[in-house]
Each structure stands twice: as structure tokens, then as C-alpha cells.
Amino acid sequence: MSKLKSSMPEIEISNELLTEWGKIWLGEEGSSGKTKESNRFDKKQSMDFGKNVLDPAVAKSLAEMLGDIPVLSPINSNSLLPPDSNCIEIGDTRVIGGIRPQNFDLAYRPDGLRIAYDSKTLNALKSVKKNWQNMINDLATEASTVHTRFPYGIVAFFIAIPKPALDSSQEFDIIRTLERLGTRRTVLNQNHLAEVISLVVWNPEDGSIDTEVPAQDSVLRIEKFSKILYPIYLERYKGLPPHDKQ
Numbered sequence: 001m002s003k004l005k006s007s008m009p010e011i012e013i014s015n016e017l018l019t020e021w022g023k024i025w026l027g028e029e030g031s032s033g034k035t036k037e038s039n040r041f042d043k044k045q046s047m048d049f050g051k052n053v054l055d056p057a058v059a060k061s062l063a064e065m066l067g068d069i070p071v072l073s074p075i076n077s078n079s080l081l082p083p084d085s086n087c088i089e090i091g092d093t094r095v096i097g098g099i100r101p102q103n104f105d106l107a108y109r110p111d112g113l114r115i116a117y118d119s120k121t122l123n124a125l126k127s128v129k130k131n132w133q134n135m136i137n138d139l140a141t142e143a144s145t146v147h148t149r150f151p152y153g154i155v156a157f158f159i160a161i162p163k164p165a166l167d168s169s170q171e172f173d174i175i176r177t178l179e180r181l182g183t184r185r186t187v188l189n190q191n192h193l194a195e196v197i198s199l200v201v202w203n204p205e206d207g208s209i210d211t212e213v214p215a216q217d218s219v220l221r222i223e224k225f226s227k228i229l230y231p232i233y234l235e236r237y238k239g240l241p242p243h244d245k246q
Contacts, residue, residue: 098148
């Protein structure tokens with residue numbers, strides 16, 4: 001048993017890590033080597049950015065919320081059971097959904113899937129222009145494949161875009177679409193919606209997170225991720241094992 005905390009800590013993304021990865025994005029020397037072109041990540045760096053910067057921050061906050069439970073790697077990318085009966089899994093976690101099998105970046109599944117999380121990155125101006133609508137389709141499909149089999153499951157997404165890669169002509173449409181997609185607050189809402197989505201617009205020059213985009217009142221703000229997720233989890237699972245009765 002683990003005692004569910006009274007809140008979920010805010011997600012804290014390391015400015016030091018963002019600064020280091022900003023050097024790589026800018027084409028400077030960094031811990032993961034130098035990009036072939038400036039102002040972009042290559043495919044591997046894009047994946048590593050999510051795995052090393054975004055995902056651990058979310059896992060840490062969730063693990064604390066759920067009673068300081070361990071954060072462990074899945075047994076393997078095809079395992080349908082967690083390595084421990086009560087842990088956050090970080091890494092490729094296999095979920096057999098109602099539409100298709102899907103690997104998520106993070107999951108909590110003590111008795112079946114309760115939380116599924118994925119990070120997404122669009123890392124270059126051309127990539128954002130070309131691929132953001134494809135990303136929206138992926139988000140909706142991933143949410144649907146979870147909710148059609150696990151209607152009480154919480155689906156969460158983190159999306160990161162470098163500030164120089166976000167074209168002002170598309171900014172409004174991207175934000176408006178993500179805000180619509182992240183509105184599933186009850187199990188009666190449509191399956192393609194996610195419970196919570198955060199959009200992180202960051203500056204590669206100094207590792208800072210934009211305070212103006214999305215707007216302060218947007219549900220996509222990083223500081224609102226925990227404030228939205230926690231009450232949803234509490235409503236669906238309060239007092240149920242593996243948590244102590246509250």
C-alpha cells in the first residue's frame with residue numbers, strides 16, 4: 001500500500017538540462033554531440049531530448065504524488081506487466097489498447113492502465129509546419145486506443161517546441177487545437193480527448209521556458225499539468241488499492 005499525497009508537485013524541468021540541449025539544437029558542441037545542421041535536432045537527439053529532459057521530470061512528480069513509489073524501467077518493451085506491483089514505469093511501456101498496441105514513454109498500471117503518458121517534440125521550423133497536424137492525429141489515436149479499453153485511464157501528453165521553430169502564423173492554430181484536445185475530465189467524455197496536455201515552448205539560447213506562450217490562462221501551461229491531473233486521478237481512484245484509504 002502507498003499513501004496518496006494531498007497534491008501532485010509541479011513539473012520542474014531543469015534549466016541546466018535545457019541549456020545543454022539548447023547548445024546541441026543550435027549546432028554547438030554538447031553532451032550528445034553536434035547536430036549535422038544548426039537549429040534542429042536529428043531524429044535520435046529528438047527522442048533522447050524527451051527521454052532525458054521531459055519524461056524524468058513527469059515521472060518524479062507522479063511517483064511522489066502516488067506515495068513516493070519507485071520509478072523503474074519496464075522489464076522489456078513488450079512486457080504487459082510492470083516490474084513491480086506499484087511503480088511508475090519510464091521507458092517504452094507496452095499497452096494493448098482498443099485500437100492497436102502502443103508503447104508509451106511512461107505508465108502507471110498497478111491493476112491495469114491508470115496513467116499513460118507520452119512526450120512529443122517538434123524541433124525545427126520546417127518540422128513544425130509540416131508535421132504538427134500529423135502529431136495531432138497521433139495524440140488523438142493514442143488517447144482513443146487507451147480510452148476504448150481503459151475508460152478510467154488518464155492520458156497525458158507533454159509537447160516541446162523550441163521558440164525559434166514556432167512560426168507565429170501557426171501558433172494560434174496549434175494552441176487552439178491542443179486546448180480542445182486536452183479536455184477529457186470525465187469518463188463520459190469522448191475517447192479521442194486527453195485528460196491533460198502541456199505545451200512547453202523553450203528558448204535554446206538560455207534554457208528558459210516561455211512565459212507568454214501559451215498564455216498564462218491556458219490549460220496548456222506547464223504549471224497547470226499537475227493541477228489538472230491530480231483531481232482527475234483522485235476522483236477515479238481515491239481510496240482504492242494500492243492506496244491507503246484517505
